[in-house]
Every structure is written in C-alpha cells, then in structure tokens.
Amino acid sequence: MVKTLEVYAMATDPIYIGTGGYNIGRVDNTIVRDPITNIPKIPGSSLAGTWRYYVVLEALKDLKGKQPSFDKIKNQSGNTIAEKLKNYNWNNSQPNGWKGFVGNQILKISCAGQDDAPQLERDDENNTGHCGHCIVCKGFGFSKKDISWQGMIFFSDLNILFFPVFTMKGTKWITTASILKEIKINESLPEENKIKTKNGNEGHLNLGWLYLEVSGSHNINDSQISNFSIKSEDIIIVSESLFSHIVNSNLEVRTSVSIDPITGAAKEGALFTSEAIPRGTIFYGSIRIFNKEFGELDSKIEPLPTADDLEQALKDSAHYYESLGIGGMTTRGFGRLKIQLINGNSQTGGSQDEQPNQ
Ligand SMILES: [Zn+2]
Numbered sequence: 380m381v382k383t384l385e386v387y388a389m390a391t392d393p394i395y396i397g398t399g400g401y402n403i404g405r406v407d408n409t410i411v412r413d414p415i416t417n418i419p420k421i422p423g424s425s426l427a428g429t430w431r432y433y434v435v436l437e438a439l440k441d442l443k444g445k446q447p448s449f450d451k452i453k454n455q456s457g458n459t460i461a462e463k464l465k466n467y468n469w470n471n472s473q474p475n476g477w478k479g480f481v482g483n484q485i486l487k488i489s490c491a492g493q494d495d496a497p498q499l500e501r502d503d504e505n506n507t508g509h510c511g512h513c514i515v516c517k518g519f520g521f522s523k524k525d526i527s528w529q530g531m532i533f534f535s536d537l538n539i540l541f542f543p544v545f546t547m548k549g550t551k552w553i554t555t556a557s558i559l560k561e562i563k564i565n566e567s568l569p570e571e572n573k574i575k576t577k578n579g580n581e582g583h584l585n586l587g588w589l590y591l592e593v594s595g596s597h598n599i600n601d602s603q604i605s606n607f608s609i610k611s612e613d614i615i616i617v618s619e620s621l622f623s624h625i626v627n628s629n630l631e632v633r634t635s636v637s638i639d640p641i642t643g644a645a646k647e648g649a650l651f652t653s654e655a656i657p658r659g660t661i662f663y664g665s666i667r668i669f670n671k672e673f674g675e676l677d678s679k680i681e682p683l684p685t686a687d688d689l690e691q692a693l694k695d696s697a698h699y700y701e702s703l704g705i706g707g708m709t710t711r712g713f714g715r716l717k718i719q720l721i722n723g724n725s726q727t728g729g730s731q732d733e734q735p736n737q
Contacts, residue, residue, distance in 0.1 A: 382668040382686040383723035387606055388537055392715040393631040393655035396425055396706035406632055408653040418623050419656050423534035425705055431519045432491035433699035434692045438483060441474040446484055460502040464512055477514055477688035486513035500525040514684045514692060528680055532689055535664040541609060542626050543659035544586045553586060553615045555622045562663060564603055566616055570594045575616040587629045606719060607661055631655040635711065655713060694720050
C-alpha cells in the first residue's frame with residue numbers, strides 16, 4: 380500500500396539551497412534549479428535530510444531519560460539486538476504512539492545526518508552512526524556493511540506553486556496553467572506574453588520591472604486555494620516561458636561579508652552575493668509512504684513501523700521548519716518554512732519512482 384501526503388509550504392524567510400559550486404555569473408552562490416525549466420526548487424533530498432533530523436529531535440524530546448543504556452539492552456534475552464529490543468521492558472515509561480516504536484530505545488541524534496560508520500555492521504558495538512533499528516532509520520533508510528534498507532518514505536521535490544512579485548497593485552502571486560493543474564485547478568493558458576488576472580480589466584500591469592498586457596480573467600475562487608494564505612484576486616496566470624523568466628529575475632539577491640573565524644573581523648575583499656527564493660513563495664510536492672511486503676529482507680528488518688506511525692512522525696515534527704528551516708545560511712535569516720501536510724489518496728501498488736532518501 381502507498382500512502383500519499385500532499386505537502387504545501389510557504390517560505391517565511393528567503394530560501395537558499397545552494398548548488399555548492401562557485402559561479403561566474405550574476406551572483407556567487409547560486410541555488411538549485413530544475414535542469415529543464417530552469418526554475419528554482421527545493422530538492423526532495425534536502426527535504427528528506429532535514430525532516431529526518433526533525434523527527435529525531437521530536438522523538439528525543441519524549442525519549443530523553445527513558446532510554447536504557449546499551450549494556451542493559453545487551454543483557455536482555457534474545458540472539459540479536461532486534462530480539463533484545465523487542466524483549467526490553469520499558470517499566471511503564473514507554474512513550475505513546477510512534478515515539479514508543481520498538482527500536483527507539485536506541486534512537487539517538489546520530490540516526491540523522493550522514494552516517495559516520497557505514498562500514499560497520501548494524502549491531503557492531505562501535506556503531507556510532509545510524510542505529511538501523513529505530514523508527515527514523517527504518518522510515519528514512521540506512522546502509523550498513525551487513526544490511527541496507529532504502530526506507531519507506533519518499534519525498535518529491537518541492538516546486539514553486541505561487542511566486543510573489545511586486546506590482547503597482549501590491550504583491551501578487553504568479554503561477555501557470557500547468558502548475559495549477561497539479562493542484563487540480565483547470566485554467567487555460569493566457570495568450571503569449573500576456574497575463575490573466577481575477578478581474579481581467581487592469582489593461583496593463585507591471586510584474587517586477589516587466590510591463591504586461593492583461594488579456595482576460597481567470598476563474599479561480601478562494602475556496603479552491605483555501606489551503607494557502609492568499610486570495611484568488613492576488614493570483615496572476617502567466618505563460619510557461621514568462622514564468623521562468625519572471626521568477627529568475629525576481630529572486631532575492633543578498634550581499635554578505637565573510638567573517639574570519641579567528642579574528643572575528645570581516646575578511647578583506649570577501650564580499651559575496653547569494654540568490655534565494657523570496658519569502659512568501661508557496662511550494663507544493665508530495666510524500667509517499669510505502670507500507671508493503673519488502674520480500675526477503677523482511678525477516679531481518681522487521682518489525683517495521685506502520686504508515687500511520689510514519690505519517691504522525693512527519694506531522695509532529697513539521698513545526699521545526701518554522702524555527703530551524705531548510706537549506707543554507709539559516710543563521711543569517713534564511714530558510715524558515717511553514718509546512719502543511721494534507722492526506723491524499725492511498726492506493727495499492729504503485730512504483731517507487733521518487734528519489735531515494737540517501
Ligand atoms: Zn536509528
């Protein structure tokens with residue numbers, strides 16, 4: 380069975396997810412873009428990495444002080460760590476719901492982030508990396524010398540749904556007919572190089588520094604976009620080619636100074652510019668949770684968390700995006716998101732065509 384969650388996110392800060400490379404162009408630090416459309420996005424891998432960390436933080440809030448020492452686990456009956464974990468008695472201190480999952484006795488902060496001991500076996504006493512037993516390792520995947528598990532949760536990229544631009548009528552959010560189709564709203568394309576507004580009678584309107592002719596009205600109503608904190612009168616439909624152009628010419632560009640970590644002073648000549656997706660941008664994407672038979676691996680990997688437990692874990696930890704954010708430069712006021720998860724359709728079968736988490 381596959382459980383689908385729709386993800387909507389509003390940027391409450393500019394979002395910077397860098398490509399890592401140094402760029403000879405308009406800015407020094409460029410952001411990740413879709414290679415075909417050239418439109419900036421939040422890659423599913425970034426989402427998977429941060430969410431993994433936030434589920435760990437959320438779980439440890441309740442698990443702290445309740446987790447036994449590793450020696451205590453080792454003294455339980457059973458031949459394997461998995462059996463010992465199953466036989467461990469929490470003495471009435473077992474947390475409720477997904478936080479009490481068998482295996483969470485040894486969940487630790489290093490179950491998030493890069494595994495620093497992938498060359499060791501899962502139950503090696505010196506395993507300092509992903510534990511391979513807790514709900515995070517089983518949900519998001521792990522890879523050890525003796526066992527690899529791709530996980531049960533798959534994240535799509537977060538693409539831009541509505542992008543804010545300044546106009547003489549205030550801030551408006553642009554989108555396209557094909558993007559709207561993704562959220563089940565059918566609208567026709569505006570004529571090439573023209574735009575559609577709710578009223579359709581503005582004559583001309585500036586989007587950033589572009590001055591464009593309004594060629595008709597769209598039929599979006601507020602109830603269709605009730606998941607977002609914008610009104611239908613603030614939505615403008617532009618053509619596909621204009622969309623990429625307008626988004627890329629209205630990104631936030633900031634100039635920062637590199638600080639020398641030793642002297643604390645600005646480094647000479649170390650000014651650099653960074654581009655970012657502006658605050659107010661609304662993204663959409665999906666998360667799929669696979670809850671099905673995994674074949675031969677099953678006996679080694681079981682017990683597996685349920686899709687409902689994983690869904691709850693994601694929902695309970697989404698609030699960390701509002702304080703800790705995503706991407707780079709989060710200490711410079713970048714990266715915070717408000718995330719909303721909405722249950723989509725569950726279906727049987729399906730293919731795992733999304734990016735693996737690791
Ligand atoms: Zn773990």
